[in-house]
Amino acid sequence: MSSLQNDVILAVDGLSVDIATQRGTLHAVRDISFEVKRGETLCLVGESGCGKSMTSLAIMDLLPKGATRRARRLAFAGEDLSRAGARRINALRGDRMAMIFQEPMTALNPAYTIGNQLVEAYRLHRKASEAEARERAVHLLGKVGIASAGERLGQYPHQLSGGLRQRVMIAMALMCGPDLLIADEPTTALDVTIQAQILRLLADLQRELGIAMVLITHDLGVVARIADRVAVMYAGQIVEEGPTAALFGNPRHPYTRGLIDCIPVPGRTQPGGKLGVIPGVVPSLVGDVRGCSFRDRCAFAREACAAAPPVHRAPDGQSWRCILENAA
Amino acid sequence: MIGYVLKRLGLALLVALAVSAIAFFLLRLSGDAATAIAGEGARQEDIELIRKTYGLDRPLVVQYVEWLWQTLRGDFGTSLYFKTPVSALVLDKLPTTIVLGLTSLGFALLVSIPLGVLAAVYANSWIDRLALAIAVVGQALPNFFFALILVMFFSITLRWLPVSGSDSWAHFVMPTIALGYYVAPAFMRLVRAGMIEVLSADYIRTARAKGLPARSVIFKHALRNALVPVVALTAVQLGFLLGGSVVVETIFALDGLGYLAYQSITYKDFPVMQVVVLLLSVLYVLLTLLADVANAWLDPRIRVA
Ligand SMILES: Nc1ncnc2c1ncn2[C@@H]1O[C@H](COP(=O)(O)OP(=O)(O)O)[C@@H](O)[C@H]1O
Numbered sequence: 001m002s003s004l005q006n007d008v009i010l011a012v013d014g015l016s017v018d019i020a021t022q023r024g025t026l027h028a029v030r031d032i033s034f035e036v037k038r039g040e041t042l043c044l045v046g047e048s049g050c051g052k053s054m055t056s057l058a059i060m061d062l063l064p065k066g067a068t069r070r071a072r073r074l075a076f077a078g079e080d081l082s083r084a085g086a087r088r089i090n091a092l093r094g095d096r097m098a099m100i101f102q103e104p105m106t107a108l109n110p111a112y113t114i115g116n117q118l119v120e121a122y123r124l125h126r127k128a129s130e131a132e133a134r135e136r137a138v139h140l141l142g143k144v145g146i147a148s149a150g151e152r153l154g155q156y157p158h159q160l161s162g163g164l165r166q167r168v169m170i171a172m173a174l175m176c177g178p179d180l181l182i183a184d185e186p187t188t189a190l191d192v193t194i195q196a197q198i199l200r201l202l203a204d205l206q207r208e209l210g211i212a213m214v215l216i217t218h219d220l221g222v223v224a225r226i227a228d229r230v231a232v233m234y235a236g237q238i239v240e241e242g243p244t245a246a247l248f249g250n251p252r253h254p255y256t257r258g259l260i261d262c263i264p265v266p267g268r269t270q271p272g273g274k275l276g277v278i279p280g281v282v283p284s285l286v287g288d289v290r291g292c293s294f295r296d297r298c299a300f301a302r303e304a305c306a307a308a309p310p311v312h313r314a315p316d317g318q319s320w321r322c323i324l325e326n327a328a
Numbered sequence: 329m330i331g332y333v334l335k336r337l338g339l340a341l342l343v344a345l346a347v348s349a350i351a352f353f354l355l356r357l358s359g360d361a362a363t364a365i366a367g368e369g370a371r372q373e374d375i376e377l378i379r380k381t382y383g384l385d386r387p388l389v390v391q392y393v394e395w396l397w398q399t400l401r402g403d404f405g406t407s408l409y410f411k412t413p414v415s416a417l418v419l420d421k422l423p424t425t426i427v428l429g430l431t432s433l434g435f436a437l438l439v440s441i442p443l444g445v446l447a448a449v450y451a452n453s454w455i456d457r458l459a460l461a462i463a464v465v466g467q468a469l470p471n472f473f474f475a476l477i478l479v480m481f482f483s484i485t486l487r488w489l490p491v492s493g494s495d496s497w498a499h500f501v502m503p504t505i506a507l508g509y510y511v512a513p514a515f516m517r518l519v520r521a522g523m524i525e526v527l528s529a530d531y532i533r534t535a536r537a538k539g540l541p542a543r544s545v546i547f548k549h550a551l552r553n554a555l556v557p558v559v560a561l562t563a564v565q566l567g568f569l570l571g572g573s574v575v576v577e578t579i580f581a582l583d584g585l586g587y588l589a590y591q592s593i594t595y596k597d598f599p600v601m602q603v604v605v606l607l608l609s610v611l612y613v614l615l616t617l618l619a620d621v622a623n624a625w626l627d628p629r630i631r632v633a
Pocket residue numbers: 019021026028046047048049050051052053054055064285
């Protein structure tokens with residue numbers, strides 16, 4: 001099994017997330033599997049509500065109340081997190097694996113200074129002194145492009161703009177030099193001009209530090225430029241996954257085609273190209289979902305799509321979940 | 329920060345002044361000072377003579393200004409009942425009330441913060457319901473009734489604590505519990521509600537993502553934010569404490585300002601009443617100020633305002 005190879009940092013096998021709602025159990029993530037190798041960037045794309053955030057929170061064991069996860073295996077550096085206790089998870093979180101969230105305005109604690117919040121994880125995991133941790137914080141604030149870092153340490157979150165706060169969040173995630181960084185739409189809440197800067201910063205840091213990254217984004221132009229692999233999610237499932245060039249060059253799943261075709265230049269997307277708008281709505285994820293969940297919106301849908309479609313694999317590593325062997 | 333404190337201090341003094349004026353007029357309207365001074369069975373001519381001598385026939389406004397002027401100069405008058413200077417009397421009783429206020433506030437916080445945190449962390453569990461039950465009982469029981477239960481249990485059944493007086497720390501135990509338990513439920517509910525809200529905040533998820541253990545997520549990241557409204561409530565509750573101390577001190581004959589207030593009302597001792605009311609309002613206003621300053625310290629966003 002490839003997940004046992006030690007160059008695989010994250011191996012997700014059969015992950016599901018259920019959320020208890022008033023209308024019944026919502027299957028936010030349905031039996032997904034994927035791998036991320038060391039130093040690799042995997043981009044997770046898909047319309048809003050398809051389960052990207054729940055996937056990343058499930059990996060970090062940060063699901064909100066009411067949401068539960070199940071997995072055959074959730075291996076981080078070969079260790080199955082789905083069987084690890086809270087203590088072990090806490091030892092890995094913030095040290096070997098880190099996360100950046102969508103909302104920089106609320107992700108920092110308003111009651112403590114930037115410096116206080118930056119040094120926390122480093123002091124905890126590295127048993128470092130306050131002085132060492134502050135030195136490391138200043139170094140990283142410089143790395144994420146924050147000028148006069150020393151003074152920033154004493155400031156409170158409300159004194160910083162959204163873009164600066166997200167830079168602080170990035171520095172905070174990098175404090176212990178993690179092996180895996182999960183970034184859930186880190187720029188969606190920011191001004192358009194700042195979005196590109198932050199994404200470029202993340203890509204540069206990922207390459208420079210050799211961190212594996214799971215990046216959730218709506219920006220297909222960014223995906224085309226920085227992803228090694230892409231996983232396309234729809235209604236809680238991964239419907240297509242593969243190396244970036246293959247996936248953009250030859251999208252096999254009708255949904256992936258829809259996303260890419262909606263962008264001005266077919267096949268090759270331009271920076272800033274957003275996810276396409278496909279007519280129709282995502283089906284309800286409450287209760288059982290039978291057959292292909294995309295069939296209400298799919299131009300190729302036929303009788304056979306009412307049964308669960310098979311997963312096809314191409315030699316280049318591309319895989320897709322559809323009755324079509326090769327979308328016309 | 330200093331400008332903020334000075335601004336609040338000025339406001340505090342104005343409030344205390346207003347309260348003293350209202351109290352002065354209300355007390356004067358509630359009974360005739362000359363009759364009280366003259367004492368039981370005094371003749372009408374004597375009362376009139378006293379009214380003239382003490383200047384009680386002048387307009388109330390003039391009397392208030394004169395009283396205020398004297399008070400500000402440090403002349404608090406003489407008690408009609410105790411026949412001693414009011415200042416000495418008040419200075420003698422003040423420490424007892426301050427100690428009782430602080431111990432009961434401390435007791436209330438000591439009980440309500442851990443209970444509120446537990447109730448929030450284990451919301452809707454049996455722990456939460458137990459904490460709620462404790463709070464409901466505390467709020468439903470009248471102050472004096474709870475005090476009597478304490479006396480029956482600790483003094484009469486167990487014989488551990490003295491029933492009344494104020495000579496040793498043991499005399500403070502039951503008044504502290506009675507008064508503290510009276511204000512604890514409000515604190516507990518606020519801590520619980522605040523913690524439940526804060527625990528679902530994004531920055532708590534950030535703290536957990538760092539691998540911080542539950543105790544520092546709860547006590548460092550959540551509690552401090554949940555305590556901001558608690559500090560504001562402290563000011564309000566201190567007012568209740570001062571009011572409640574009149575009842576509790578009287579029940580336990582704890583010789584503080586509250587007991588003095590009760591005695592001065594019983595004996596129609598106007599000079600004492602006025603000073604006690606003024607002092608209680610100044611205390612209340614100062615405590616409110618203290619709470620505001622603490623609030624500004626806890627929540628850096630308020631500091632700039
Ligand atoms: N706290 C919640 N309670 C109920 N349903 C939720 C909650 N959070 C997310 N969901 C549902 O779970 C599904 C997946 O959500 P999410 O992972 O946030 O999607 P994405 O990040 O891809 O936009 C959606 O259908 C959403 O409505």
